[in-house]
Amino acid sequence: MEDEGVVKKFLYLNRKAPYGSIYALESLEVVLIGAAFDQDVSLAFIDDGVYQLKKNQQTSVTSGIGVKDFSKTYRALEGYDVEKLYVDKKTMEERGLSTDDLLVPVEVLDDAQMAELMEQQDVVLSF
């Protein structure tokens, strides 16, 4: 779209749980807008950030905690060509989670691989 020719590596670093605070939702909004810019985008989910991708999230404005469920939007990322989603191995283990628990396909990285991913980035957006 804009700034054709320049392709930078953008990493979205997500370390916070959903619903308890808005960072997860507003981070996703940046990713969606950012997709139009044709940059090389990766999303990393570390610590409680991995909970953003948990399947079966159930709440609505009129039921549960009374907050909009935005988790289905992660499934839409593929349609925006945002396909590089990474989760941290230790994060998953400490929480007893497997990739089957997650809404979308992700790649599990160990410490060294995640460090390597971070090393390659031009721009890191932390939320």
Add this chain to the structure above:
Amino acid sequence: MEDEGVVKKFLYLNRKAPYGSIYALESLEVVLIGAAFDQDVSLAFIDDGVYQLKKNQQTSVTSGIGVKDFSKTYRALEGYDVEKLYVDKKTMEERGLSTDDLLVPVEVLDDAQMAELMEQQDVVLSF
């Protein structure tokens, strides 16, 4: 002042460091206003909350981090008859702090004593 006759035990529970966020300052503002109500007031400083009382805080609107230094106000608490200030023993030890490092006289409580203090309260204001 108001509500004469009713005396409740109020505990202010301070667990956050100063300057990084405003909770310390705005908690102190409640204590000062609350002093006029002649209640039985205690202040507990646990975890990073104990850093609120560190001596030699140095910053001003025009120097350092550009934030107002409000630490002297803790020294004024005595004039408001707010004299029950408690710090947690483990908190102090983990941070290598002694009572000499603090702006005001405090009583150091171990886990059991702090738990006992909490048990006695009618109202706990957490910031």
Add this chain to the structure above:
Amino acid sequence: MLLHTVNKSPFDRNSLENCLRFAQKGHSILLFEDGIYGALTGTRFETLLKGALKSYNIYVLVPDIQARGMRTENVIDGIKSTDYAGFVDLVAENKTVQAWL
């Protein structure tokens, strides 16, 4: 008796750990908001919570569990499920509420 409320994930903050350090035997503890992550089986904190159940009545807020895609079946045995109405009752039954913010 006191009701302690913990609204943060034990992975993220030290609030649950500190609550457990100061709560007295027989006190009640409610895990809600991101605090519910501490109530689940299979996490690094399961042993800590199982130990705590020997001394405390621990509750978890189901709407917060469901919002986050968790299931009450995965709540550690002995932790009681409750809802906002139950939260209100807990507040009423205890003399004081202490929030571990």
Add this chain to the structure above:
Amino acid sequence: MLLHTVNKSPFDRNSLENCLRFAQKGHSILLFEDGIYGALTGTRFETLLKGALKSYNIYVLVPDIQARGMRTENVIDGIKSTDYAGFVDLVAENKTVQAWL
């Protein structure tokens, strides 16, 4: 090379711990705001930081140290003191800045 920034106390959050897990040898780490509490001698984290100094260039922001009543003499040996101008230089010298929020 990356500059990692940590603005939270290691007592309060896991951000320093996680930063150290993913930073590569030779990277720079800046402790500022409440992050400065990790740079001081005598705390529970002193050993962790001393170990980290073998792999990383660690910096601490002096205005945040002073605001909080700490002294640069109490900063762990090997951690470099800097100010906002130095923070700017660190950002300029490293290809990317990664904030551990």
Add this chain to the structure above:
Amino acid sequence: MKFAILVNEGPYQHQASDSAYQFTQAALKKGHEIFRVFFYHDGVNNASRLTVPPQDDRHIVNRWSELAKAHNLDLVVCIAAAQRRGMLDENEAKRNGKDANNIAEGFRISGLGQLIEAGIQSERLVVFGD
């Protein structure tokens, strides 16, 4: 029973205001009295009449206003915290030479004494924050 509620965080950023709302609603349903809801720290931002959340999301401010109207709730915004954060009623705007105000219906601005009073007068105080 008589409850007081303290809300320490602003709308949307943290769940505190949502949780406080759900709790308040449940307490009212059970026949309890809400003596006062006090908004402190960024909690004062819950009182802004200028918020325009997305249509498919909850409207946190209106929700409080409507609950206050239905149950005659006393929603009090701390004046000191509000001034720092740009939350003003008509009087405060005039007094400070500001050309606009932004407080929503059902909220009133007052001092911290109202929080202490709520602690004294109520049988329980429940705090929601970060």
Add this chain to the structure above:
Amino acid sequence: MKFAILVNEGPYQHQASDSAYQFTQAALKKGHEIFRVFFYHDGVNNASRLTVPPQDDRHIVNRWSELAKAHNLDLVVCIAAAQRRGMLDENEAKRNGKDANNIAEGFRISGLGQLIEAGIQSERLVVFGD
């Protein structure tokens, strides 16, 4: 060198905006260019013209406005985050049927694309938050 700054938290509640201001000032002093300061999440609240902090405290909003004027800075407030939190300019107020607006001089409201663009156009992006 060309820098971009992202501020994720509101004024006073967290140090993020203070730190970002000190950093920006230091960068300008060293001759660097600030391509843009983008305010997101509660960071949008840094743009309120209605703030009245105590006289002996810093005025975070005015400080940004003045720095912007002196150095021709581009201070951009995210429109989606701003709407949720009641931060409106004259156009937005009109468009949403609101009777007031509260944005301070020197700030402009725009979309999230401006943040991505800042990431692309600048050589460094520095994030300040909670």
